Structures are given as structure tokens and as C-alpha cells.
Amino acid sequence: MTTQRQGRVAHVLREEISRIIEREIKDPRIGLTSITGVEVTPDLRQARVFVSVYGGDDEARASLGVLERATGFIRAELGKHVRLRYVPEIEFRHDESLARGIRISQLLDQVKREAPSSPQDSGDSGRDPAA
Numbered sequence: 823m824t825t826q827r828q829g830r831v832a833h834v835l836r837e838e839i840s841r842i843i844e845r846e847i848k849d850p851r852i853g854l855t856s857i858t859g860v861e862v863t864p865d866l867r868q869a870r871v872f873v874s875v876y877g878g879d880d881e882a883r884a885s886l887g888v889l890e891r892a893t894g895f896i897r898a899e900l901g902k903h904v905r906l907r908y909v910p911e912i913e914f915r916h917d918e919s920l921a922r923g924i925r926i927s928q929l930l931d932q933v934k935r936e937a938p939s940s941p942q943d944s945g946d947s948g949r950d951p952a953a
Contacts, residue, residue, distance in 0.1 A: 824861075831910075835904070847889075851887075853882075857871060859872040868910050869912050872915050874916075
């Protein structure tokens with residue numbers, strides 16, 4: 823169960839880390855990334871940052887590698903912009919929920935295309951007219 827403080831800190835961290843990645847990190851290997859969520863431990867000393875990367879697995883690995891190497895820089899920038907007693911340790915994780923959602927949507931579309939039309943679709947009530 824997360825407390826209100828954890829939620830507020832996670833929100834601020836998400837905003838600031840997004841800003842830092844967008845404006846401060848100049849590495850071209852970072853593709854189109856989005857911070858999809860942040861989980862903060864109850865003592866606010868560790869933060870798990872979920873990152874969604876547009877592109878394939880190679881782009882995701884490259885972007886996450888750059889972010890992991892830039893963790894110290896990101897923490898230092900957070901310390902300048904966020905007033906907390908302790909700047910949390912940051913762990914970046916690849917968030918596959920967007921890709922999983924797209925895959926589920928594609929599968930549902932495929933099922934719709936392959937499914938035979940139901941009796942309701944053809945206007946027939948499904949009852950035997952002789953009955």
C-alpha cells in the first residue's frame with residue numbers, strides 16, 4: 823500500500839526525470855522514451871523508474887543502457903531540483919505494458935476478422951421459423 827507522500831514523491835520524480843532525460847542528456851542512443859511510472863519505497867530511499875521505449879528490442883536495450891550509465895548524473899540533477907532529505911537510488915526498468923497492450927489489441931482485431939458472423943449480425947434471431 824502506498825502512502826500519499828510516496829505518491830506525491832513518485833509523481834515529482836517522474837516529472838523531473840522526464841525533464842532531465844529530455845533536456846539534459848544529449849546521448850543520441852536514447853530513442854523516443856517515456857517514463858510510464860515510478861514506484862518509491864516507503865522510506866523514499868529507492869525509486870524504480872519504468873521506461874517505455876518506442877522501437878524494437880535493440881533500441882530499448884541501448885536506451886536503458888544509456889540511462890543506467892547516467893544514473894549518477896540524473897540523481898545529481900534531481901538533488902538540485904527536488905527538495906528531499908535523501909535523493910533516492912534509481913533503478914530503471916523496461917516497461918513492456920505498452921507493447922503488450924498493442925499486441926493484445928492486434929490479437930483481438932485478428933479474432934474479429936477470423937470469427938464467423940453471429941446470427942445476430944445477419945438479422946436472424948436464431949430461432950427456427952417452423953417452431
